[in-house]
Amino acid sequence: MTPTEIYTLDCLALIKAQQENLRTFSHITGGGLADNTARVIPDGLVAKYDRASWALPNEMKFMADVAGVPQSDMERTWNCGIGMVAIVDEAIADLSIKSLAARGMKAWVAGSIHAQSGPGAATLEGTYLTR
Structure with a gap:
């Protein structure tokens, strides 16, 4: 397995480049992506x-398949291949992706923010890409 990725310099570069258009970061550790x-x-x-x-990373898919880990448990426990989330205004998403790519970071739009009633939340929808 690959060593833990350290995101500090990439996050600081994104803060410097995007300033007020960057809303927040979430480091995806134990507890999974949504939580x-x-x-x-x-x-x-x-x-x-x-x-x-x-x-899903091949290693996670393999472990889930071999151990029979249900998707809900996997998503509640593992980062499922996303180690850090930057939430930015939609208008600067492409610029943010290019900025991170220039630093050697793989980045993409993984979702969107919507209004709802109740406390802040996050959900996972759809089906993972297959390799």
Whole structure:
């Protein structure tokens, strides 16, 4: 397995480049993508991730298949291939992706933010890409 990615310099570069258009970051650790993201989403909003925007890492898919780990458990425990989330205004998403790519980081639009009633939340929708 690959060593832990350290995102500090990439996040600082994005902050410097995007300033007021950058809303927040979420480091995806134990607890999974939705739970970690929900912690930084304000009340009245929901982050909706589209699983079809990325494929599970082969190692995670293998471990889930061999051990019979249900998708809900996998998503609640593992980062599913996303180690850091930057939430930016939609208008600067492409610029943010290019900025991170120039630093050697793989980045993409993985979802969107929507209004809702209730506390801040995050959901995963759709089906993962297959390799």
